[in-house]
Amino acid sequence: MKLIMKFGGTSVQNAESVRRAVDIVYDRYSRHDRLAIVISARRGVTDRLITCAEAMVTSRDAAEVTDLVEYLTEGHLSTLKEVAPDFSPEVSGIITRRIENLRDFLYAVYHLRELTVRSRDYIISFGERLNAPIISAALRQRGIPSMVLDGCEAGILTTENHGDAIALPAGEARIKSRLEPVIDHSVPVITGFMGCTEKGVVTTLGRSGSDYSATIIGAALDADEIWIWTDVDGIMTTDxxxxxxxxxxxxxxYIEVMELSYFGAKVMHSRSIEPAMQKGIPVWVKNTFNPSYPGTVIEGGEQKDSRVVKAITYIDKVAAITIAGAQMVGRPGVARHIFTLLAEHQINVMMISQGSSEANITLIIEANQVRTAMEALLPLKERCVFRDITANEDVCAVAVVGSGMAGMAGTAGRTFSALGKAGINVMMISQGSSEVNISFVVRQQDGPRAVKVLHDEFNLMNEEA
Structure with missing residues (x-):
């Protein structure tokens, strides 16, 4: 079997977890599977890199760089010595040189007082670049031939969207030509989260970037399966x-997972699923700390079972922006102006609701973007495109997801009837044309109770509906 395995940050955070990951790889290698491994940074490392890089723009001194260097050196080299003592002298030199390179780059940011998006991507890619050589050495210590490739060397070509790059189709042939010959005789360990532009400039892939790396590579290699190793037993019915x-x-x-990810569930990001979905490759979500548990398989088809609803998800850090005014009625282009301005300010709109009167539009956005959104839309108010704009941060969004809802009458009625009986007021409703998702907005304090009420209503705690 041709198999891509991705290990998340908690799965490779210390010597014990690395050994566990190596055991998993060895099990498949001993079955003569053709393997490629995608590795995340150790848990917490990327956050430390971001914090330090941003601090260098304003800090009075560069002491944080010294602290970061000590943290990275001690953590990575101590793990290396434990999991791959025979290869420690060789690999420690690689890691040390990379940390020195990072240190010099951070000092440059400090002296220039400037952190560009391009520089930021380069800096935060070091979490994976420091960890991958350790995993590869640990595999070799176990007798598994292995080599290290960063995302660019593996062939991942991306757009120039630094911090949130998207894989280019042109990279598929490049990945195949570079990795197919390798997996015949070795297990490549590939840095997740990063790729590069056609000019060779490092980019990062945003949220769930290492998952995305794994599915990009899996699709390019026409893998039989992709396994995402994390610290939970699989995708759950709710939090x-x-x-x-x-x-x-x-x-x-696939479509159910995409709907869940849109609404904050800690599952694979929708972008991460797309390469596998296009090729019809099953993706398994499994627990490194409980490897015998089957986990969850994400695959094609509606995957209907005896229940209509599969899962409930919830986002609490959101706000409702309401734009109102009779000026909007019958006036073409109002929505276009609103969404263009929000897009220019990098504001993601999660949900939209508009009354048939066209006199108001309500948008759900992340709570930390409220001020930016209000300021961005103010020019439209000044031009009398609408009368008023208000923000309500005392809200949360809940989504009911299940492919069984498509074409099934009464699911929405059952949902809102259960909420009504529980005394929970619904402030806004949105449903996509796929009929796989019914989402709505309630008061912040009612969110957790709404999730519990619906989880019980649809009997999601039981294996059989």
């Missing part, structure tokens, strides 16, 4: 912190 009875979903479709 277990809200509903302790939440359970793992054995099977779920």
């Amino acid at each position: 277990p912190r809200l509903v302790p009875e939440a359970r793992v979903i054995p099977r779920i479709s």
Whole structure:
């Protein structure tokens, strides 16, 4: 079997977890699978890199660089010595040189007092570039031939969208030509989260970037399966912190996962799923700390079972922006002006609702973008495109997801009836044309209770509906 495995930050954060990951790889290698491994940075490293890089623009001194260097050196080299003692002298030199390179680059940011998006991408790519040589050395220590490739060397070509780059189709042939010969005799360890432009400039792939790397590579190699190793048993019916009875979903479709990811569920980002979906490659979400558990498989088809709804998800850090005024009625182009301005300010709109009167539009955005959104839209108010604009941050969004809802009458009625019986007021409703998602807005304090009520209503705690 041709298999791509991605290990997340918690799965490779210390010597114990690295050994566990190596055991998993060895098991598949001993079965003569053709393997490629995608690696994340150790947990917490990317955040430290971002914090230090941004601090260098305003800090009075560069002491944070020294602290970062000590943190990276101690953490990575101590793990290396434990998991690959035979290769420690060789690989420690590589890691040390990379940390020195990072240090010099951060000092340059400090002296220039400037951090460009291009420089930021280069800096935050070091988490993966420091970790991959350790994993490769640990595989070799176990007798598995291995080599290290960064995302660019592996062939991942991207747009120039620094911080949120998208893979280019032109990279597929390049990935195939570079990796196919390698996996016949070795297990490549590839840095996740990063690629490069056609000019060779380093880019990063944004949220769930290492998952995205894995599916890009899996699609290019026409892999049989892609396995995403994380620290949970699979995709769950809802957040277990809200509903302790939440359970793992054995099977779920690509479209259902995409809908869940849009609404804050900690599953694969929609962009990460697309390459696998285009090729019809099953993606498994599995737990490194419980490898015998089957996990969740994401694959094609609607994956209908005896239940209509598969999962409930919830986002609490959102705000509702309401734009109102009789001036909007029958006036073409109002929505275009609004969304153009928001896009120019990098504001993501999660949900939209507009009354048939056309006298108001309500948008759901991230709470930390409220001020930017209000300022961005103010010129339209001054030009009398609308009368008023208000923000309500005492809201949260809940989404009910399941491919079984498509064409099934009564799901919305059942949803809102259950909420009404619980005394939960729904402030806004939105449903996509796919009929896989019903999303709505309630008061912040009602969000967790709404999730619990609907989880119970659709009997999601039980294996059989």
